[in-house]
Amino acid sequence: MLEVTGLKKSFDGRQILDRVDLTVDKGDVLAVLGPSGGGKTTLLRCLNYLERADEGHMTFRGQSMDMPGLSRKEIAAYRRHTAFVFQSYNLFSNKTALQNVTEGLLIPRKMSKAEARDRAMAALEKVGLADRGDAYPSQLSGGQQQRVAIARAVAVQPDVIFLDEPTSALDPELIGGVLDVIRALAEDGMTMVIVTHEVTFARHVSTRVLFMDQGKALAAAPTAAFFEEQTSERIQSFLRSLDRKDG
Numbered sequence: 001m002l003e004v005t006g007l008k009k010s011f012d013g014r015q016i017l018d019r020v021d022l023t024v025d026k027g028d029v030l031a032v033l034g035p036s037g038g039g040k041t042t043l044l045r046c047l048n049y050l051e052r053a054d055e056g057h058m059t060f061r062g063q064s065m066d067m068p069g070l071s072r073k074e075i076a077a078y079r080r081h082t083a084f085v086f087q088s089y090n091l092f093s094n095k096t097a098l099q100n101v102t103e104g105l106l107i108p109r110k111m112s113k114a115e116a117r118d119r120a121m122a123a124l125e126k127v128g129l130a131d132r133g134d135a136y137p138s139q140l141s142g143g144q145q146q147r148v149a150i151a152r153a154v155a156v157q158p159d160v161i162f163l164d165e166p167t168s169a170l171d172p173e174l175i176g177g178v179l180d181v182i183r184a185l186a187e188d189g190m191t192m193v194i195v196t197h198e199v200t201f202a203r204h205v206s207t208r209v210l211f212m213d214q215g216k217a218l219a220a221a222p223t224a225a226f227f228e229e230q231t232s233e234r235i236q237s238f239l240r241s242l243d244r245k246d247g
């Protein structure tokens with residue numbers, strides 16, 4: 001469904017992404033793992049054109065695109081089929097949870113108020129916040145705010161959701177609730193690309209793993225093979241270091 005080849009990006013002459021290839025099929029949950037600074041966020045941002053790739057080719061919904069050359073209009077058309085969940089939620093603080101979710105439905109997707117409201121309520125229900133639609137972000141916990149952000153992503157019924165470390169800004173006791181919501185979306189068949197340091201979660205929920213290190217995709221494999229048949233010493237030692245942190 002989404003295929004990228006030869007993705008390159010540099011900042012200030014430094015190569016941050018170096019010929020990254022990836023494939024995401026419908027229903028896949030691709031976990032992007034790897035050490036800090038490896039290029040995971042930059043990769044995800046390039047995939048949603050929040051950052052412009054220097055080189056790279058994308059095929060999405062059967063359409064072939066030269067990533068650096070996409071026009072604003074083409075990017076807007078692409079983004080009508082995608083959603084992005086940020087580490088820091090990025091909710092409008094002056095809007096209620098419900099308004100945050102309907103916002104992308106009304107003008108961008110030209111829905112009627114009633115239709116947008118129904119869609120948004122269904123999405124809030126999915127993340128367990130049907131009763132908090134009138135709350136402002138400041139009245140919600142970090143975990144609840146992130147669940148609103150996930151509801152906002154779900155409500156547009158995207159083909160794929162990109163999530164950049166959706167739980168890393170949360171207090172430990174709030175992480176589980178957000179991961180549960182993401183797990184339920186995966187079980188519903190939602191296609192996702194998720195950057196995460198939650199290795200246990202990745203192991204249980206993802207279908208494929210992409211391991212990024214120093215701008216390169218060091219490994220790309222189905223999840224079971226990635227964890228159980230891992231031969232790279234670099235990756236094994238990274239996974240062990242996370243295990244120690246978990247413990």
Ligand SMILES: Nc1ncnc2c1ncn2[C@@H]1O[C@H](COP(=O)(O)OP(=O)(O)OP(=O)(O)O)[C@@H](O)[C@H]1O
Nearest residue numbers: 011012016034035036037038039040041042043212
């Ligand atoms: N806008 C930018 N301008 C210059 N350098 C940048 C920019 N964004 C990222 N970088 C650099 O690119 C490299 C990769 O950053 P990136 O944020 O993609 O890593 P990451 O794998 O997401 O790390 P983390 O796990 O810490 O979030 C880093 O060295 C970073 O300093």
Ligand SMILES: [Mg+2]
Nearest residue numbers: 040041042165
């Ligand atoms: Mg990052």
